[in-house]
Amino acid sequence: MNTLELLHPELMLLNLEAEDSDQLLDTMASHLLAQGIVKDTFAEAIKTREREFATGLPGANMGVALPHADAQHVNRSAIAVATLKHPVTFRMMGLHEEPIQAEIVFMLALAEGHLHMELLSNLMGILQNEDALTRIKQAETPQKLVSILSELL
Amino acid sequence: MPKKRLLVACGTGVATSVAVARKIENILKERGYGDQVEITTCTVAELESKAHLVDLVVTTAQYSKPISVKVIMGVAFLIGRGTEPIINDIIESLGLK
Numbered sequence: 001m002n003t004l005e006l007l008h009p010e011l012m013l014l015n016l017e018a019e020d021s022d023q024l025l026d027t028m029a030s031h032l033l034a035q036g037i038v039k040d041t042f043a044e045a046i047k048t049r050e051r052e053f054a055t056g057l058p059g060a061n062m063g064v065a066l067p068h069a070d071a072q073h074v075n076r077s078a079i080a081v082a083t084l085k086h087p088v089t090f091r092m093m094g095l096h097e098e099p100i101q102a103e104i105v106f107m108l109a110l111a112e113g114h115l116h117m118e119l120l121s122n123l124m125g126i127l128q129n130e131d132a133l134t135r136i137k138q139a140e141t142p143q144k145l146v147s148i149l150s151e152l153l
Numbered sequence: 154m155p156k157k158r159l160l161v162a163c164g165t166g167v168a169t170s171v172a173v174a175r176k177i178e179n180i181l182k183e184r185g186y187g188d189q190v191e192i193t194t195c196t197v198a199e200l201e202s203k204a205h206l207v208d209l210v211v212t213t214a215q216y217s218k219p220i221s222v223k224v225i226m227g228v229a230f231l232i233g234r235g236t237e238p239i240i241n242d243i244i245e246s247l248g249l250k
Contacts, residue, residue, distance in 0.1 A: 049164055049165060052164060053163065053164025053165070053197065053214045053215075055164075055169075057228070057231055057232055058232055060233075066168065066169070068165055068167065068168045069165060070165055070167070071165075071167055092228075093169065093213055093214070093228050093231065094212070094213050094214055094215055094226055094227075094228040095215070095228065096215055108168050110167050110168060112167065116171075117171055117172075117175050120168060120169075120171050120172040120175070121172050121175045121176065123172070124172045124176070124230075124231050124233070125233075127231065127232065127233065128232070128233035128234075
C-alpha cells in the first residue's frame, strides 16, 4: 500500500487545543470516524489502550504520542496527525510514571500492522529527527503537512 | 543449528512491536546474526500463552507478570537512544555467536 493513501488533509489537525489526553484522543478519533476510517468503537478503544499501554515517547526535541488501537476497530488504514497549540500530557510507553509533554500526536488507525512495516519504521525515524519534528510542528496548512509527511514516510 | 526465537510484544501487536522487531532484525543482520534468529510479534495479552515457545521476549509495554523466559524492555529502539546495551543483552541472552 502506498503511504500517500494513508495521509489525508482532512486528518491533519493543526494547532489543536485540548484540556487533556482523553479530550485530544476523542477529537482526533471523531475526525477518523467522520472520514469512515474507523468504527464508532475506536474512540473508546484507543482511550482504554492509552490507559493500559501508554504511547508517549520522548522525540529528539519534543514529546510525541502514538496512540493506536486494535485492528478490529478500523475499517481502513490511515494516520491522523495533530500539532498541539499547548503540550498535552501523556505517559511514557513502557514507563508509565514518566510524563511526556506531547506537542505532536500521530494517531494510527491500522487495519494490519505488518502491511505497514516500512511506514512504522520510518515513523520511528521521524521521532529521532529534530529537523523533521520541527517541520511537522510548524506546518502551516494541512496540505503542507501531508506533503512534508509523504516526503518523510 | 535451530534458530533462536525472539518474540516482540506491544499493547496492540500492530504498531510498535512491528517497528521494534524490524529495527532489531536490521541490527542483528548488520552484525551478522541475521540467519540465527527468528523474530515474531504479538500483543502483551498473548505473552503468557506464547512465551514458552520462544527463547527471549522484548516488549515496549510495562509488563510485570512472571513468565518462563527473560523479558527485555525495548522502548529504546523507538526512541533511538540507549539501544547499544539492549542489543548486547539480546545477543547475550540468545547466546548468538
